[in-house]
Amino acid sequence: MTPNRLRRADISTALVDTEWRFVLGSLRASVAVTSLAEAAEVAARLAPTGEGLTLDLRRDRVALTIQSDGWVTAADVAQAKRIADLVELGSTGRSEQVVELAIDAMDIARVRPFWRAVLAYTDESGAGPEDGVVDPLGQGPSVWFQRMTEPRPQRNRIHFDVAVPHDEAQKRIAAALEAGGTLIDDEAAPAFWVLSDPEGNEACITTWQGRD
Structure with missing residues (x-):
């Protein structure tokens, strides 16, 4: 740091x-x-x-x-x-959050230029050939790349990361489970929990905790 x-x-x-x-x-x-x-x-x-x-x-x-x-x-x-x-700060309908898209890839440096071009995105500050790409207007979700060790054609290779305040995570997870979701993995909690919808499409609820 x-x-x-x-x-x-x-x-x-x-x-x-x-x-x-x-x-x-x-x-x-x-x-x-x-x-x-x-x-x-x-x-x-x-x-x-x-x-x-x-x-x-x-x-x-x-x-x-x-x-x-x-x-x-x-x-x-x-x-x-x-x-x-x-000014008076306060709730406007839901908690603060940031949504990211994560793309699983065998060769990040090879696929990253495509996503940068097709989305008209730019590099993050100080980004290297395997780092994420961001909307230069700050309107769309950022995209980052997660390295796979072997191909996984049988499952989705794009998932959502929803970053929430640490005191919002359990409420959000409970709502997702009540809506038919499944908790797939909480080994890395409270940094992130992996959930899926009823068809196996995945999303991660993430917080700042457990990362220092």
Whole structure:
């Protein structure tokens, strides 16, 4: 971990008693609004707080993301706390989350250029030939590649990763199981749990925990 980056547990602890959540290397929260005009007012109020902030304005909410250089720093945490003093953060219908697509591949360096091109995506910061690709507009899910040791033609080779706050994971898993899903593997929990739908298509619920 580089000096300006915080450890996952320290980030989460710093957010206790706030509406901010640490999800997949970023701080996330939302502000409920009733119109685009109100959303624009919120954006104008928050714009001077710092460079690490990204805003997604909708007519019913403003989604806030804070991240510096691909991770969260002490300055980002301080910025999040300043923002909490300026606007009312809270729930806008579901918890914060980040969705990733994972593609299983025998030769990542060979298949990665195709996905980068067909999605019109770009490299992650500092990415190598086997790293993920991301939407340059920040609208679509990122795509990463998981190496297979042998072909698996009998099962799906694309699965969803749904990154949620650590205190949301059990609720999300319970909802998936009640909806007909199956818990396939929890050996790596609380970093991730592998679930499947009734036909065997897989999704992982992931958190920051168990990764430091």
